[in-house]
Amino acid sequence: MIKIDGKQVAAKVLEEAKTAISELKAQGLTPGLAVVLIGEDPASKVYVNSKVKKCAELGLHSEKIVLPSDASQQDVLDVVKRLNEDAQIHGILVQSPPPPQIDEDAIVRAIDPRKDVDGFHPENVAKLALEDPTGYVPCTPAGCMRLLKDTGIETSGAEAVVIGRSMIVGKPMALLLMGKEGNATVTVAHSRTKDLAEVCRRADIIIAAIGKAEFVTADMVKEGAVVIDVGINRVEDSSREKGYRLAGDVAYEEVAAKCSAITPVPGGVGPMTIAMLIQNTVKAAKQSI
Ligand code: GUN
Numbered sequence: 113m114i115k116i117d118g119k120q121v122a123a124k125v126l127e128e129a130k131t132a133i134s135e136l137k138a139q140g141l142t143p144g145l146a147v148v149l150i151g152e153d154p155a156s157k158v159y160v161n162s163k164v165k166k167c168a169e170l171g172l173h174s175e176k177i178v179l180p181s182d183a184s185q186q187d188v189l190d191v192v193k194r195l196n197e198d199a200q201i202h203g204i205l206v207q208s209p210p211p212p213q214i215d216e217d218a219i220v221r222a223i224d225p226r227k228d229v230d231g232f233h234p235e236n237v238a239k240l241a242l243e244d245p246t247g248y249v250p251c252t253p254a255g256c257m258r259l260l261k262d263t264g265i266e267t268s269g270a271e272a273v274v275i276g277r278s279m280i281v282g283k284p285m286a287l288l289l290m291g292k293e294g295n296a297t298v299t300v301a302h303s304r305t306k307d308l309a310e311v312c313r314r315a316d317i318i319i320a321a322i323g324k325a326e327f328v329t330a331d332m333v334k335e336g337a338v339v340i341d342v343g344i345n346r347v348e349d350s351s352r353e354k355g356y357r358l359a360g361d362v363a364y365e366e367v368a369a370k371c372s373a374i375t376p377v378p379g380g381v382g383p384m385t386i387a388m389l390i391q392n393t394v395k396a397a398k399q400s401i
Contacts, residue, residue, distance in 0.1 A: 114263060114373035116340075121262045122255075122383035125391055126170065132394045133170060143397035144173035145203040145229065145389070146195045150188060151181035151211045155346065160207050166386050172393065173200055181211050188219055196224040202400055203229035203393035208280065226399065229392035232279060240287050246399065248392050253285035255384025256319060256340050257293065263373060265317070265338050268295035273312050275328065275361070276321035277302045281342050285319050308332070320361035330366040339367055339374045342381050 136143060145167050149160045160176060167174035177191055188206070195204045204227045210216050220228075225235035231248040239247025260267055272289045276282035277300055289296040301311050312318055312332040318339045320328045325345035333339060343361030360377030368374050375381055 113368055113371065115368070116259055116263050116373055116375045116380060118255075118259060118375060118380040118383045121259055122387035124262065125258065125384070125387035126166075129387070129390045129394050130170060132398070133172065136394070136397055137171070139401075141397055141401065142171070142173045142200075143203070143393050144175070144198075144201045145205065145393045146175045146177060146198070146201045148177045148179065148188070148191055148195075148204070148206040150179045150183050150207070150214060153209070155344070156207045156209075163205070163386055163389060166390060167393075170390060172390070175201065183211070183214070185213070185215055185218065188214060189222055192219060192222045196222075196227065201227065202396040203227055203389075205230050205389065227396060229389060229396055231284065231392070237279070237284075240284055243291050248395070249288065249388075250280060250284045251385045251388040251392065252281050252321075252342060252381060253288050254388040254391075255381055256285060256342065257288050258388070259340065259375065259381065259384055260317070260338070265373060267293075267317065270296045270316040271299070271314050272296040272317040272319065273299045273301055273315035274319045274321065275301045275308070275312070276319075276323070276342070278321065281319075281321040285321065289317075289319075322361050324361060325359040326361070326363040328362040328367060330363065330370050333367050333370050335370055336372045337370075339371045340381065341375050341377050344377060344382060 147160050147163050164174050164176045195201050204223050206219055220232045225233040228236050229248055231250040236247040274282050274286045286298045286300045288294055290298040301308055309332045313334050315337055321342035325347050341360035341362040345359050346356040347359045349357040358378055
């Protein structure tokens with residue numbers, strides 16, 4: 113059984129980014145990323161801070177904008193407009209999920225698609241479906257593809273089951289797997305799927321992106337399957353200092369005993385998401401020339 117080391121693959125992606133960043137800097141262009149956080153969601157705070165920290169480590173320009181949890185739609189649109197016009201900013205990310213009064217779709221549509229390093233804007237969603245390489249691919253599914261590739265897992269001809277149909281992970285993941293790079297046969301399963309366990313048992317590759325702790329159990333996994341766990345869930349645990357532990361969407365121990373390769377949580381997909389964000393930001397800077 114291979115425990116897929118996301119930190120190691122992420123380090124490789126960031127090494128490649130570093131080279132590209134120094135080349136751009138030599139031309140007088142420092143890639144810049146703006147990260148917008150609305151409200152106080154503790155997990156979002158952690159993600160946003162780690163994104164900004166990674167930019168600093170790599171010598172990228174970054175800006176963190178924090179809006180109060182009662183910010184209005186117009187407040188957020190004003191920030192996006194300013195960032196769209198800021199020549200030092202090549203990538204804009206508005207952390208999801210925003211508070212309930214914010215219409216997230218409208219915010220995403222307001223971002224200049226050339227700066228949409230999340231790949232959530234309809235123009236980039238279309239480019240992904242069209243396999244147009246000038247678009248931006250959402251970071252988490254892009255990271256999953258890179259993990260599969262660097263681990264030497266053959267996706268071509270494989271039966272892949274994606275559990276979850278979100279715009280952040282499930283749908284783009286399915287497009288990537290079925291596209292020219294993945295060449296897999298893809299099933300997208302979700303909360304209404306009939307006999308989910310049976311569908312999952314057909315899979316050579318399972319991508320778990322449901323957002324429910326330890327949802328995928330050993331009985332749902334074929335012997336020798338590859339399991340990519342996208343979930344990062346906080347589970348109450350009074351024995352931990354923070355009062356919680358992190359758990360993926362996969363019951364790790366029992367599934368690991370059955371599969372041929374699996375990503376741990378933490379240390380699997382998580383580090384890849386940030387690495388791909390940096391990669392997208394560098395791409396946006398390059399494409400701005
Ligand atoms: N929330 C969880 N994942 C993501 C992501 O990739 N981008 C943004 N903007 N928010 C998220």
